Amino acid sequence: MAVIGAGWAGLAAAVEAVRLGYTVHLFEMARQTGGRARSDAASPGQPDAERRDNGQHILIGAYQATLALMRQVGVDPEQVLMRRPLAVVYPDGQGLRLPPGPAVPAFLWGVWRWRALSVAERWGLLRWAARWRWRGFRCDPRLTVADISADCPPRVHEWLIDPLSVAALNTPSHQASAQVLLTVLRDALFGPRGSSDVLLPRAPLSALLPDAAQRWLQQHGATLTLGRRVQRLTPQASGAWCVDDEVFDHVIVASSAVEAARLLAPHAPIWAEQAAALHYEPIITVWLEAPGARWPEPMLALRADAAHPAQFGFDLGQLGGVAGQFSLVVSGASVWLDRPLAAVGAAVCDQLRQAWRQQPSAWPAARVRVLAIRAEKRATFACVPGLQRPCADPLPGVSVAGDHVAGPYPATLEAAVRSGVAAAQRVGRVKAAHG
Structure with a gap:
């Protein structure tokens, strides 16, 4: 099996495929793994404290697939992540702080103790949350976050909903998909105990997963080729695929949407057009x-x-x-x-x-x-209402993994990892179905 791309989705796909018994060749165009969530390559003798990540990332307790993958490759999340109850707190000390404990009581207690808000504003926030919980966190997919929070007290929107929207979806609330944010809130703020906890990296991003996953794959017989951009995919009469000049029974394309569109355009033009159209x-x-x-x-x-x-x-x-x-x-x-x-x-x-x-x-x-x-x-x-994301199975023998493929979550580390694991598992199910 070939996996193209060694970001978090590609690493997840490769690890899961190896775990399922496949021989894996992982290709990556950069000279190090990790994709958009990695650290600068360490200089000789440079301490971890001085390595700079390519951007600041956080995780939350609901990222169960990511945490499981870290453990699979030998990383202890308790050592590399600082776990804290969710706190959207400002320099003046004001903000929402959730205590530890079950989700609903923690949310009620945290809101009620938010003294910078008036009693009416706190009741307004609780009514808003209760309404969407009663509706199963479902809304018209055409709505934006600003649409569904229009009746919230203005300071609740400014101090909580807008920051959560831009943090979770990287899209301003007047443009962001309300349904995607509601899904995140359902699984985080109102999920199992600890789901809303914020997990702050206290090690370089590459130490959270990419470095350990690379070592694990090499120790388990996978082949890694770094610094090589795959040029083409070519279908074979047998149903296999050629990755440049090497033949594989299945290919998982876990590169960026732009790279995936380039590789798949000759064989799945409609899929490639949809992937290339993402903003x-x-x-x-x-x-x-x-x-x-x-x-x-x-x-x-x-x-x-x-x-x-x-x-x-x-x-x-x-x-x-x-x-x-x-x-x-x-x-x-x-x-x-x-x-x-x-x-x-x-x-x-x-x-x-x-x-x-x-x-x-x-x-x-x-x-x-x-x-x-x-x-x-x-x-x-851009996680906007009604966004049509490309599917994960564009062609027989080819799967796609990445945070951009169709799914309920925004572009997060968890979405990438879930898609990678799912891609490898789909290959296993297809192989089993065909004997």
Whole structure:
């Protein structure tokens, strides 16, 4: 079996295929595994604390497939992830904090203790959540998040629903699919105990899965070819497929949607057209250094507006990184891509100065330095209402895996892993059905 692409979907597909007894050859065009969720390659002798990820990622307790895959390849999630109850908390200390425990009581308790909201606003949020729970978290697929929250108190929308929308879907609430967000809320906020917990990486992203999965695959007989871009797929009369010049009985295409469309266009043009038509939302990450600064929480929400772009910030010193270094995330960053990255960095610095103006000792604005800024232009597909995502089985003998394939979840690590595992399992079922 060939697996094309060694991001989290491709790694999940390859590991599951090996576990099911297949001989696997994994191809990756980059020189390291991990796709859009990896760390810079380590320099000789460089400590993990100094490795920079290609963007800030978080997981949640509902990511059961991802956590299971980490354990499968020998990574202990308790060692590499900091588990905390969900908290959408701002620098002034206000925000929603969920206590540990079963989902519904935790949500009720967290909302009721959100003292920055009036009693009427808290009741409004609880009524909104109860209504969608009673409706089974289902809505008209044409609606946006802004549509279904129009009757929420304005501050509830501004301080909670909009940040959750942009964090989960990387799409602003006035454009984002309400149904996809409701699905996320169902499985996270109202799922089994611990589902809404935030899992913050305290090791480089590559140490969470890609490095360990690569070692596991090599130890179990898989072949990995890095730094090679597959040029073509060619069907064979036997039903097998040629990957360039090598013949395989089945191919899992776990590359980006753009690469998958290129490879499949000669054989499945309608599928390729649908994949190529996906629109994308960027994410910009800004790394800052503020010597001596330490936030009260390792992750804080920020109030974004037209002049201040970041929605969340992370104190990397509390997450196994270098003390006094921070990463700020600008999700749904389309409107900022037309500006120089230096302007984005300056806007984030001003945003933090404003956020900490009541506590200047906590944020030494005069000593803040921008370390790096990265823009991932195709970070995720734009998760808009009625989006038609390409299917996972475009051709006999070819499956597709990736967070862009049809499914109920937005473009997340969990969606990628689930799709990879499912692709390998489908191959197993097809083989079993044909004897």
